[in-house]
Amino acid sequence: MSDASTSKSGGFPNPLGWIGRAAIGLFAEIGRLIIYSGKVIGSALSPPWNLTQIWKQMIAIGFYSLPVVGLSAVFIGAALALNIYTGGNRFGAEQFVPNIVVLGITRELGATITGLMLAGRVTAGIAAEIGAMKVTEQIDALKTLSANPFRYLYAPRFLAACLTLPLLVLVADIIGVMGGWLVSVYGLDFDSTTYLRNTIDFMTTEDVMVGLIKAVVFGAVIAIMGCYQGSLSKAGATGVGRAATLSMVGAAVLVLATNYIMSTLFVNIGL
Amino acid sequence: MTQPILELIDVEKSFGSNHVLRGVNIDVAPGHSLVILGGSGSGKSVMLKNALGLMTPDSGKILFDGDDVTYDQGKEREAMRARIGMLFQSGALFDSLTVWENVAFRLLNAEKMKRSEAKERAIETLKKVRLGASVADLYPAEISGGMQKRVALARAIITKPDLIFFDEPTTGLDPITADAINDLIIEQVKALGAASISITHDMASARKIADEIAMLFEGKIIWRGPASDIDHSGNDHVDQFVHGRADGPIQPSI
Numbered sequence: 231m232s233d234a235s236t237s238k239s240g241g242f243p244n245p246l247g248w249i250g251r252a253a254i255g256l257f258a259e260i261g262r263l264i265i266y267s268g269k270v271i272g273s274a275l276s277p278p279w280n281l282t283q284i285w286k287q288m289i290a291i292g293f294y295s296l297p298v299v300g301l302s303a304v305f306i307g308a309a310l311a312l313n314i315y316t317g318g319n320r321f322g323a324e325q326f327v328p329n330i331v332v333l334g335i336t337r338e339l340g341a342t343i344t345g346l347m348l349a350g351r352v353t354a355g356i357a358a359e360i361g362a363m364k365v366t367e368q369i370d371a372l373k374t375l376s377a378n379p380f381r382y383l384y385a386p387r388f389l390a391a392c393l394t395l396p397l398l399v400l401v402a403d404i405i406g407v408m409g410g411w412l413v414s415v416y417g418l419d420f421d422s423t424t425y426l427r428n429t430i431d432f433m434t435t436e437d438v439m440v441g442l443i444k445a446v447v448f449g450a451v452i453a454i455m456g457c458y459q460g461s462l463s464k465a466g467a468t469g470v471g472r473a474a475t476l477s478m479v480g481a482a483v484l485v486l487a488t489n490y491i492m493s494t495l496f497v498n499i500g501l
Numbered sequence: 502m503t504q505p506i507l508e509l510i511d512v513e514k515s516f517g518s519n520h521v522l523r524g525v526n527i528d529v530a531p532g533h534s535l536v537i538l539g540g541s542g543s544g545k546s547v548m549l550k551n552a553l554g555l556m557t558p559d560s561g562k563i564l565f566d567g568d569d570v571t572y573d574q575g576k577e578r579e580a581m582r583a584r585i586g587m588l589f590q591s592g593a594l595f596d597s598l599t600v601w602e603n604v605a606f607r608l609l610n611a612e613k614m615k616r617s618e619a620k621e622r623a624i625e626t627l628k629k630v631r632l633g634a635s636v637a638d639l640y641p642a643e644i645s646g647g648m649q650k651r652v653a654l655a656r657a658i659i660t661k662p663d664l665i666f667f668d669e670p671t672t673g674l675d676p677i678t679a680d681a682i683n684d685l686i687i688e689q690v691k692a693l694g695a696a697s698i699s700i701t702h703d704m705a706s707a708r709k710i711a712d713e714i715a716m717l718f719e720g721k722i723i724w725r726g727p728a729s730d731i732d733h734s735g736n737d738h739v740d741q742f743v744h745g746r747a748d749g750p751i752q753p754s755i
Contacts, residue, residue, distance in 0.1 A: 363595075370555050371593035375656075376579045376611035 266461075267454050273378070273385040274392075283386035284393075291387070291453075292394030296401065298351055302343045303335075304400040307409025310334055315418050327420065328428040331410035337496075340402040342489050344395065347480035353456040355479035356387055356403035360460025361470040369461070379461075383416050388453040395449035398440045403441060404420040440496050447492065448485050457482035504567050506531045506664050506696045507552060512556070512561035513720075514547055518525045521547045523720035529696050529713075530664065534687075535702045536711035536728070538742055540751060543698040543709065543717050548589075549666055552698070553587060554578055566663075586657030586665040586695075590672055592649040594641040596658070600627070601637035604655045622738070628656065629692075630685055647678040651685065658689050665690060667699035671706045683709045688704060707731070 235284040311331050318324045360383065363369050372379050407429060459477035463469050505528035508520040514522040529535040539545040539580050541721060550556040552563060554573065563571045565581050574580065594603045602609065603624055605619035614622075623632045630651040641649055650670065657665055671679035690697045690710075700717075701707055707714055711728040716739050724736040731743055741749030 337669050365590045367593040370550070370553075371587070371589055371595070373555060374553055374585065374587045375607045376582050377606070382610070393720055456691055 263454075264453070266458050267450075269380055269390050270384045270454055270457065273380040274388045278381075279389070280328055280382060280386050283382065284389050286391030287386050288394050290355075291348070291390050292398060292499050295348055295351055295394075295398055299398050300405050301343050301354075302347050303340060303406040304409035304412075306343050307331060307335055307411075308413040310339065310406075311410035311413045314415070315414070317474050324409050324418075325428075327410070327414055327465070328425045329432040332429045332433045333406055333437060334338065335406035335410070336403050336433065337440045338489075338493070340406050341441040341444040341448060342485065343397045343406075344399050344402045344445065345452070345485035345489070346482055348391075348395070348398070348452050349455075349485055350449070350478055352391065353452045353481040354474040354478040356456025356462040357463070357493035358470055358474040360384075360457055361463030361473040364461060364463050365465050367469060380434075383463075384453075384457040387457055388450060390447050391449035391453035393449070395445040399441050399445040400438075403438065408493060436501050440492075443496075444489060444492050447488050451484045451488060452481050455484065503530050504528055505564070506566055507698070508562075508564040508610040509548070509552060510564070512548070512551055512558045513562065514544075514556065515560050521720055522558070525717070525720065527715060527722050527725070529664070529698055531696050532694050534690060534697045534699070534710055535723075536707045536714045537698065537717055538702060538707060538714060538739075539700065539717035540702060540742065544720050545717055546668060548717065549668055549698070549700055553585065553666065554581065556696055566741045574598075579611070582664045583607075583660065586660070586662035588650075588653050588657045588665065588670055590668040592641070592646075592653040594649055594652055596641055599638050599640055600632075600644065603641065603652060604659055607660055621653070622659060626659045627652070628653045629658070629689060631681075647674055647682070650674065650678075650682050652709045654682070654685060654689065658693060660694075661693055662694075663695055665693075665695050667697060667701075667710075669701050669703070670699060671701065671703045672702060672718070676705070679703065679706065680709075686710055698714050704745070709716075725744055745747045 288316045311327055314327050314330045314334075315324055318326055318330075334446070360369075363383075369379050369383075372382060411422070414425055453467055455477045459473040460479065464472035506520070508528040509525050512522050512525040513520070525544075525548055527535070527537070537545060537548070547556065551558050554563075554570065559573065561571070566584075570577065570581050582625040594600075595606070598606070601620050601623040604623040605614070607615040608622060609616065622638070624637050625639060627634070632648065632651055632655070632659055636644060636648065636652075642651065644652070658673075667686060671682055674682060686699075687710055697710070699710060708728060708731065713725065714731050715722050715725040716727050716736070717723070720739050724734055724739045726734060730738070731739070734740060734743075737750050741751050747753050
């Protein structure tokens with residue numbers, strides 16, 4: 231078989247051929263992912279729903295992620311307060327720390343940090359589980375037993391992630407703001423009552439809603455990337471490991487990319 | 502001649518430049534036990550997956566009970582699968598479910614049977630494969646490989662299928678456990694009056710469970726005959742395989 235990446239004349243690599251193949255490969259992959267996502271979303275939005283599976287997944291994805299989400303949020307809130315204080319100090323605007331912390335956490339960081347942490351914890355876990363099921367023929371077994379993997383495996387994970395992510399983001403918002411408050415009150419000599427009053431006065435329902443809408447989208451990204459890569463997993467420990475890595479990297483990048491797109495959209499529509 | 506329960510006609514399947522099936526023709530009559538022999542990488546598993554509808558052939562036809570099911574989807578495919586049992590090579594039990602939930606999976610999910618009733622049926626079927634009710638609530642990881650095969654066999658027979666596929670049923674088992682599994686397969690298949698297609702490279706298993714034996718080589722069926730003819734098939738490939746010789750027309754896949 232001839233190697234298409236070398237030119238006919240001298241055997242040097244053909245960069246144009248390489249770029250062309252990479253581009254076609256990328257578009258084909260995007261196409262496959264879109265078709266797959268459509269099937270998952272279609273199965274998730276039409277009855278019958280497998281409530282037992284959805285509940286199990288909500289516990290696995292939501293409840294067991296609480297510690298990691300809480301810990302990340304408290305540190306992000308604390309670091310944010312410290313940095314805003316340092317920056318604000320340069321032009322006498324330290325008093326805006328509570329306002330900017332609550333805005334930053336609710337609109338941006340609460341959702342993004344939750345999305346990124348779950349891209350690690352949940353996406354990789356789903357990919358490894360589905361990948362192991364594929365490799366041990368359990369997905370084929372499901373099909374022979376008349377259970378559609380989209381309904382039985384993928385849709386419950388998708389629904390559970392979309393439903394629990396907003397709840398986790400609410401928790402992250404509260405704990406993130408608390409992180410900022412802790413640093414401001416105990417490290418930067420803010421008055422606790424004033425800090426909390428400024429936070430509550432400044433915070434709007436729209437800010438919180440922006441974070442929660444992002445959370446639903448991140449939930450979809452996290453579940454779909456895990457299921458998709460898992461279902462493509464190749465045999466062996468390396469295959470499953472690779473599926474987990476790919477899913478995690480893909481989900482993290484997509485969380486950040488969709489976050490930017492949604493932020494732009496929300497700013498443009500004045501939300 | 503009675504109508505075959507399953508018939509593969511000129512089935513071809515390739516993965517890129519790798520032509521795995523190159524025109525497979527095989528059929529099995531109701532109540533008959535067909536064993537398909539073939540070395541590693543001869544395309545046995547791919548053939549089985551095509552027959553089950555887990556893969557779609559590139560060309561050729563698959564008939565189930567006289568109906569063309571090659572490209573069936575949805576309800577038609579489910580109707581066919583409801584009449585088929587499958588024992589996977591690795592057992593393919595669901596790790597997250599208990600033994601009885603595995604055995605009763607189709608009853609619980611596709612047939613929406615009540616859990617108490619389904620559990621009763623599962624325990625009844627476990628008894629048929631010589632497993633006590635005490636294993637019903639264990640998870641697959643908590644039982645031995647031989648027991649897992651029995652559970653998988655129970656899952657394959659619980660709905661009394663017309664056709665059962667066995668993918669290397671004795672692989673990975675010691676000779677005594679393997680023989681016990683062979684006995685169970687014969688006993689249960691006969692009790693159901695079902696047809697069976699087994700793919701294996703274990704000659705002891707093939708001799709024991711087959712009415713008829715066929716040999717798959719380089720993506721084609723190169724020999725087929727009654728199990729009693731296997732030692733004088735007159736085919737060099739079959740002879741080499743039956744006697745497990747490294748020298749001969751088949752090159753070892755190493």
